[in-house]
Amino acid sequence: MPAPIRLRELIRTIRTARTQAEEREMIQKECAAIRSSFREEDNTYRCRNVAKLLYMHMLGYPAHFGQLECLKLIASQKFTDKRIGYLGAMLLLDERQDVHLLMTNCIKNDLNHSTQYVQGLSLCTLGCMGSSEMCRDLAGEVEKLLKTSNSYLRKKAALCAVHVIRKVPELMEMFLPATKNLLSEKNHGEILHTSVVLLTEMCERSPDMLSHFRKLVPQLVRILKNLIMSGYSPEHDVSGISDPFLQVRILRLLRILGKGDDDSSEAMNDILAQVATNTETSKNVGNAILYETVLTIMDIKSESGLRVLAINILGRFLLNNDKNIRYVALTSLLKTVQTDHNAVQRHRSTIVDCLKDLDVSIKRRAMELSFALVNGNNIRGMMKELLYFLDSCDPDFKADCASGIFLAAEKYAPSKRWHIDTVMRVLTTAGSYVRDDSVPNLIQLITNSVEMHAYTVQRLYKALLDDISQQPLVQVASWCIGEYGDLLVSGQCEEEEPIQVDALEDEVLDVLEGLLVSNLSTPVTRAYSLTAIMKLSTRFSSVNRIKKVVSIYGSSIDVELQQRAVEYNANDLLDLLGGNDVVPVIQTTVPTKPASAGGELLDLLGDLSLTGIPPMTAYNKNGLKIEFTFERSNPSPNIAVITIHATNSTEADMTEFVFQAAVPKTFQLQLLSPSSNVVPALNQGSVTQVIRVLNPQKQQLRMRIKLTYTHKGSPVQDLAEVNNFPPQSWQ
Amino acid sequence: MIKAILIFNNHGKPRLIRFYQYFAEDMQQQIIRETFHLVSKRDDNVCNFLEGGSLIGGSDYKLIYRHYATLYFVFCVDSSESELGILDLIQVFVETLDKCFENVCELDLIFHMDKVHYILQEVVMGGMVLETNMNEIVAQVELQNRMEKSEVNQVI
Numbered sequence A: 001m002p003a004p005i006r007l008r009e010l011i012r013t014i015r016t017a018r019t020q021a022e023e024r025e026m027i028q029k030e031c032a033a034i035r036s037s038f039r040e041e042d043n044t045y046r047c048r049n050v051a052k053l054l055y056m057h058m059l060g061y062p063a064h065f066g067q068l069e070c071l072k073l074i075a076s077q078k079f080t081d082k083r084i085g086y087l088g089a090m091l092l093l094d095e096r097q098d099v100h101l102l103m104t105n106c107i108k109n110d111l112n113h114s115t116q117y118v119q120g121l122s123l124c125t126l127g128c129m130g131s132s133e134m135c136r137d138l139a140g141e142v143e144k145l146l147k148t149s150n151s152y153l154r155k156k157a158a159l160c161a162v163h164v165i166r167k168v169p170e171l172m173e174m175f176l177p178a179t180k181n182l183l184s185e186k187n188h189g190e191i192l193h194t195s196v197v198l199l200t201e202m203c204e205r206s207p208d209m210l211s212h213f214r215k216l217v218p219q220l221v222r223i224l225k226n227l228i229m230s231g232y233s234p235e236h237d238v239s240g241i242s243d244p245f246l247q248v249r250i251l252r253l254l255r256i257l258g259k260g261d262d263d264s265s266e267a268m269n270d271i272l273a274q275v276a277t278n279t280e281t282s283k284n285v286g287n288a289i290l291y292e293t294v295l296t297i298m299d300i301k302s303e304s305g306l307r308v309l310a311i312n313i314l315g316r317f318l319l320n321n322d323k324n325i326r327y328v329a330l331t332s333l334l335k336t337v338q339t340d341h342n343a344v345q346r347h348r349s350t351i352v353d354c355l356k357d358l359d360v361s362i363k364r365r366a367m368e369l370s371f372a373l374v375n376g377n378n379i380r381g382m383m384k385e386l387l388y389f390l391d392s393c394d395p396d397f398k399a400d401c402a403s404g405i406f407l408a409a410e411k412y413a414p415s416k417r418w419h420i421d422t423v424m425r426v427l428t429t430a431g432s433y434v435r436d437d438s439v440p441n442l443i444q445l446i447t448n449s450v451e452m453h454a455y456t457v458q459r460l461y462k463a464l465l466d467d468i469s470q471q472p473l474v475q476v477a478s479w480c481i482g483e484y485g486d487l488l489v490s491g492q493c494e495e496e497e498p499i500q501v502d503a504l505e506d507e508v509l510d511v512l513e514g515l516l517v518s519n520l521s522t523p524v525t526r527a528y529s530l531t532a533i534m535k536l537s538t539r540f541s542s543v544n545r546i547k548k549v550v551s552i553y554g555s556s557i558d559v560e561l562q563q564r565a566v567e568y569n570a571n572d573l574l575d576l577l578g579g580n581d582v583v584p585v586i587q588t589t590v591p592t593k594p595a596s597a598g599g600e601l602l603d604l605l606g607d608l609s610l611t612g613i614p615p616m617t618a619y620n621k622n623g624l625k626i627e628f629t630f631e632r633s634n635p636s637p638n639i640a641v642i643t644i645h646a647t648n649s650t651e652a653d654m655t656e657f658v659f660q661a662a663v664p665k666t667f668q669l670q671l672l673s674p675s676s677n678v679v680p681a682l683n684q685g686s687v688t689q690v691i692r693v694l695n696p697q698k699q700q701l702r703m704r705i706k707l708t709y710t711h712k713g714s715p716v717q718d719l720a721e722v723n724n725f726p727p728q729s730w731q
Numbered sequence B: 001m002i003k004a005i006l007i008f009n010n011h012g013k014p015r016l017i018r019f020y021q022y023f024a025e026d027m028q029q030q031i032i033r034e035t036f037h038l039v040s041k042r043d044d045n046v047c048n049f050l051e052g053g054s055l056i057g058g059s060d061y062k063l064i065y066r067h068y069a070t071l072y073f074v075f076c077v078d079s080s081e082s083e084l085g086i087l088d089l090i091q092v093f094v095e096t097l098d099k100c101f102e103n104v105c106e107l108d109l110i111f112h113m114d115k116v117h118y119i120l121q122e123v124v125m126g127g128m129v130l131e132t133n134m135n136e137i138v139a140q141v142e143l144q145n146r147m148e149k150s151e152v153n154q155v156i
Helices: A007-015 A020-039 A046-058 A064-075 A079-092 A098-111 A116-129 A132-146 A151-167 A169-175 A177-181 A189-205 A207-229 A244-258 A262-278 A284-299 A304-318 A323-336 A341-345 A348-356 A360-373 A379-392 A395-412 A416-433 A438-448 A450-466 A471-490 A505-517 A523-536 A543-554 A559-569 A593-604 B025-040 B083-101 B106-111 B113-123 B134-150
Strands: A616-621 A624-632 A639-648 A654-662 A668-671 A687-694 A703-711 A714-722 B002-009 B014-019 B049-051 B062-068 B071-077
Touching: A007 A020, A007 A046, A007 B106, A020 A046, A020 A064, A046 A064, A046 A079, A046 B014, A046 B113, A064 A079, A064 A098, A079 A098, A079 A116, A079 B113, A079 B134, A098 A116, A098 A132, A116 A132, A116 A151, A116 B134, A132 A151, A132 A169, A151 A169, A151 A189, A169 A177, A169 A189, A177 A189, A189 A207, A189 A244, A207 A244, A207 A262, A244 A262, A244 A284, A244 B083, A262 A284, A262 A304, A284 A304, A284 A323, A284 B083, A304 A323, A304 A341, A304 A348, A323 A341, A323 A348, A323 A360, A323 B049, A323 B083, A341 A360, A348 A360, A348 A379, A360 A379, A360 A395, A360 B049, A379 A395, A379 A416, A395 A416, A395 A438, A416 A438, A416 A450, A416 A471, A438 A450, A438 A471, A450 A471, A450 A505, A471 A505, A471 A523, A505 A523, A505 A543, A523 A543, A616 A703, A616 A714, A624 A703, A639 A654, A654 A668, A654 A687, B002 B025, B014 B025, B014 B106, B014 B113, B025 B062, B025 B071, B062 B083, B071 B083, B083 B106, B083 B113, B083 B134, B106 B113, B113 B134
Parallel strands: none
Antiparallel strands: A616 A624, A624 A639, A639 A687, A654 A703, A668 A687, A703 A714, B002 B014, B002 B071, B049 B062, B062 B071
């Protein structure tokens, strides 16, 4: 049996493969050879085979059949075997495989091995992938090694201890005695470094440990001072700075110890000021230290002068040519903007400039920071920059940017017109990226800006003429046209410079119908435009055209559209006089803000009296009371707008509440979406819903209603006739 | 904590893969591909920090990378690591490789994957920084190599 090929031979062979298939074939061939070699229990070449297996594993090929072999290597006496065996264990095994527990004994023995490198290997492996059971078993050995004078082992033991503590936090106490001498003067850089890491881990995990270790602050300050003051030390220094990694670690530990503690913070103020002012910033290492210092200053209870110094350092970083420095500066400013808002505001223009940076990561940070800095004073200027940014930024940013702009506009808008203009700008620029909930929110905003209705609908109409591809824009525009179409065609405008919009009824209907048939429109958009068309039947005079459009969609494939059309026409309504018992299905869907906005508005207007028609109780049974309030819809006197108010006086909520209505053939009925489908108990609120009844023949209004809901877990259903309509509501 | 260290070339071929947190094998390969995809489309004049890809933990983690000739060195870290510090660490690691292999190039990494792991082991242990002194690292690695050589003709 020839010796298995060497690792580099395998690598050379694999590199000659010209296709993935060829490579796979070579790998499979070699795996087969390795497998039979394993089966023969070949001790001599086991290490070679495992090494090859690890190489193939890196390329993405399965290597689990080598797991046990790694264990055999670990148990071998040879250093070569152990070295590759432990590496294999770390790469191929983890605590999910039961096999890993077999390592425990080997590791235990190797922790006590006579050769420090073997001890080192076992410490490394335990510290990488030791399971909780293993850590429990071997914590004692690790603790022993933490106290050894061998610095090579001590530093590894420190990091291994960190892993043990992470796996089995209860064992933390055990390492406490060993920490006593960790920061002693005798220790050199390497040990100090990992010791600080261990101390940091303990402080982060346990508030008790944190208080206990606060007494180390003076020692840490002293070590840091020595590092700064010490002369050129070729061993540890990088670019002329002494052991920058250790400095950073110490600064981080100081941060944890000083946070929230006055005494500790005071003890470190001087050294922080010293590092902040004296550190060389021409090389990256200096900046790493400076950056860490700034973070520490910001986190502890430092004097205000020191804080301002820190923020100014960050401000300087923002102007640095090195992009990495700019990036970390923005990140830190983002963290401090809440607590030191004014200090950060001073650097606002620099931050805004970063919006134009080419680097995506920097742009994102700058955007987040810009939003954090917007306030009532700078809203106009900031919004200009942010809208410009929205225009030109990557698609990844647009959704977040749009949301941020909406939020900022809502909080700080200097005027309603500015607010609406801003919103419109976002919709036209990034309309396809705004979040779904922006549409109802915007509709709410527009509804509430009563004095801007004409202006808004004219602007939106104009935008529609230009572009119908951005769905949120189209939806809001459709809704507005449906609501304020009369203001659109009348051409009046509250603003001094009216928008030049010549909109005739037919043109408007053309546009809305165009949306219905366009490929660009989503089903939701179509629903909006159909609803708008229907609403316009009460505002426009071209009712016949509207009825025609709506009846087309009565047989539309789109169920939503069909439903709405049917509701409107109500052609298959029950003939009350005929006496059929089947109540027509006039289901309404769970509320969406736009349709009910009208209903809510009416609700806001309160019970009655705007029109002088008294309200009436239509139904009152089993704790459910339904009141009708009336409004004449101008300018069509043939339409009665009834709002139902359903209240519940029982102690349990009425859920899944659905109100249905049928009217005689000579009437037409339209039911808008209800405000909700839960009638809260004990009259704590009401469900409202708007009914529009078209009564061209001015006949006496009668209605049959059907109520369904769930009460205390059981379904309830009831039918009732409503005949007591006041004459004014239908005459 | 360092979650993973990946070295791959300009075509995405892995040269060294070290995860300090458990991932299933196929997930490891996916992460390599995703990381390569994210890092390779970066310009040369942008910063060296990226949000982590979704597979490796998303925005909770950062990718800190350096591009040397034909190789990308990528460290995936969590928020407890200093970004600028890790950049320095990558530099230290690369300079150490340079010392150990004498003007290191990609071929060295290709043919001595095991040795690169051993060097890395002296720099990072369990996802934490162990040693940053280049000379110290090189010395330790040398001594261990010598131990290997002194054993009977056992060549991997």
